Amino acid sequence: MAKANIGIVGAGIIGLSTALNIQKRLPSAKVTIYADRFDNETTSHGAGGLFRPNVEHLLGVDPDTVTRWSVEGFKFYSSLASSPEAATSGQMIMPGYVFSNTPVKDPLYKRLVYSFRELTAIELQKLQVDYKYGYQVTTVITYVPVFLPWLMVKFKDNGGRVEKRTVKSLEEFVGVHDMVVNCSGFRSRDLVGDKSVYPVRGHLIRIKAPWIKYWIYTEDSAYIIPGYDEVSIGGIRQKDNFNLEIDPKDTEGIKERCYKLWPSLKEAPVLREWVDLRPHRDPLRLEQQVIQYPSGPLKVVHNYGHGALGITLAWGTSIDAANLVVEGLTQPGSKL
Template sequence: MVKICVIGAGIVGLSSATITQDRFPEATVKIIADRFGNDTTSWGAGGLFRPSLKHITGTSPQTVRKWCHASWDRYIGLAQSSLAKETGISLVTGFVASRENEDFMFKEITINAHDLSKTELKRLQLPYNFGVSCTTVITEVTKYMPWLMKRFQERGGTLEQRTIKNLNELAGEFDIVINCCGFAALDLVGDKKVYPIRGQLVKVKAPWIKHWYLTSDNTYLIPHCDCVIIGGCRQKNNFSTSVDPEMSADIMMRAKKLFPQLEGAEVIGEWAGLRPCRSPPRIEKEFLFSQGRKLRIVHNYGHGANGITLSWGTSLDAVDLVEECMNDLRTSKL
C-alpha cells in the first residue's frame, strides 16, 4: 500500500489531502503539521473569493485563470448544495472598487458581474474611479476547514502533530510527500523565494451589513454569519504575528471613513498572521535521495493572500503530480 504524507494543515494542505483521498482511495494518507485548526494562518482568512492577477506573479495568466476557475467550481458547488450550512460557504453580492482600471477577473468568473458607473460609485459613496458589482462566494474558514478535516478522518486519514526539520526525515516512512508547509518552506526546504506579507483583521458585530466591499487601498468588509471581517494591511517582510493595536485603530479609522454604516459596530476580535508569498507559487515535483531511498516530493505552497481562491485549483494540479509520482513508484517496483 502506498503511503502518502501531507505536510501542513492549512487550507492548502487539507485540500491536497482530501483530493488525494478522492484520487487514490487505495493509498494511506497522513497529515503531519506543527499547527492545526485555529493555530494555522488559514484560520484567520476573510474567505472572499477574489480572482485576480494583481498579487499572483511569476505564473502565466492562463494557469492562474485555470486555478481560479477550478476553485470557483468547487465553492459554488458547495454553496448551492445541502452542505452549504456545514461548510460555511455562501453566495454574497458586493463591490470591488479601485483608483485604476484593473483587469477585474470578477467579471470573468463570478455571477452577475458588471462595471459600476460613476453614478453608482457615487451612490455607494465610494471615492474611486472604477468598480465592479458581482456575486461571489464567501468561505467561512472556521466552518470549512473543520468540515474538510472531518471528511478526511472519516475516510481513514490520520493526523500527527510534529515539526519536520528536514524532508529526508520522511524517507522510508512514506513513498510520497505533498509539501504544503506555507511560509515554513523558508527553513524546511531553504526556499529563499518565500517571504511573508503580514495581514491584520478586526472582527465586529454588525448584522445589518449584508454586502462585501473590497478596495484597492487594502480596506475591506466581509460579512460572515456571526461577524463582519474588517481589513486590512499588506506588510511585506514583517514577521510579527502579534496584533498591533495601532494597526487595528488604523484599520477601523479607514473603514469607518469609507463605510460610515459601521458606526455602532462592536469589536469582538482581532487577528494577525503571515501570508506565505512566493513568485511564482510553487507547484512542482522533486525527487530526493536519502540513504539509498528515493523520496518523491510534490510542493504546493506560496499562495500569499490568495489561499482560499487558489487552494482547490493548485491542489488539483499538485495531485496530478502525485499521480506522476505514483506511476514512477510503480515503474521502480517492476
C-alpha cells in the same frame, strides 16, 4: 500498484485540500497528515475567504494556469455554496462592491464570478463613497473557520489519519512514505530552506455587525467581508514584515478606512484582532522533487507559497498536486 502510502505536511487549507484530492484519485491509498497547528492556529483560519482571483497577487505563474486553477476553485466553491452542505462547509454566494480611483480593467475574476458590472455615476453617488469607479460583483465567500473542520471530517471519513507533530526535516519520512507532499506554507522557509518564500503581513479585525450583508473591497487597502456571525475588516499588506504582534497604528488605520466606507461600523463591538503572514513565493511552488538525504532518497511534491490567494486557489492547485503524486507513483518515465 501496491497500496500507496502518502504523507502530507500541513493541515491548513492547502494540506487539507491536497489530502482530499489525493484520496479522490487514489481511494485505496493510506494518507497521513502531519501538522503541529490546526484550525484557528493556522494562517488559513484567519483569511477573509473572498473568491477574487487576480494575477497581480500571483506573480510568475502564466495567466492560463491561474485561470485553470481559478475555474476549478470556483466550480468547487460554487457547487458547495448552492447545496445544503453550505450550512456546514462555509460557502456563501454574496454580492459586493469593488471601489477604485482607476478603472479596473478586465480582471480575471470578471469571467468567473456570478456577475460583474460597472456602477453608474448615480449608483456611486447613492452609495456615498469617495471613489471614481465602482463595480458590483457577486462571488463566493468561504467562511474558513467552519470550512477547515469540514475538510478535516471529510478526510477522516475517507480513512485519512492525522498525527500532531512538528516535522524538523522531511528526512524523517525516508523509508516511511512512498511520497510526501509539502504543504507547510510560510514555514517552508525552514522546513525545506526555501528563503524565496516571503511574508506579506496582514491584519484583520473581527467585529460583531450582523446588519452587514454584502462585502466591500477597495483597491487602496480596505475591505469589509461578512462571515457567518461576524464581519472581517482589514486591509494591511506589508511586504517583508515578519512581525506577528498587533500594531495599534495598523488597528487605527484599518478602523479609519473601513469606518469611512461604512460609518455604522463604528457601533460594532470588536471581537478579536489577528495578524498573520501571507506566504508569498513568485511563483508559488507546485512541482515534484527527489531529495537525496544521507538516509536515502525521498519523493516529494511541493504545494506552497499561495500568498494572498490561498483560499481562492487551494482547490485548483491541489488537483494538480494530486496529479503529480499519481504521476510520480505510476509513470515509469517520471522524475520520481
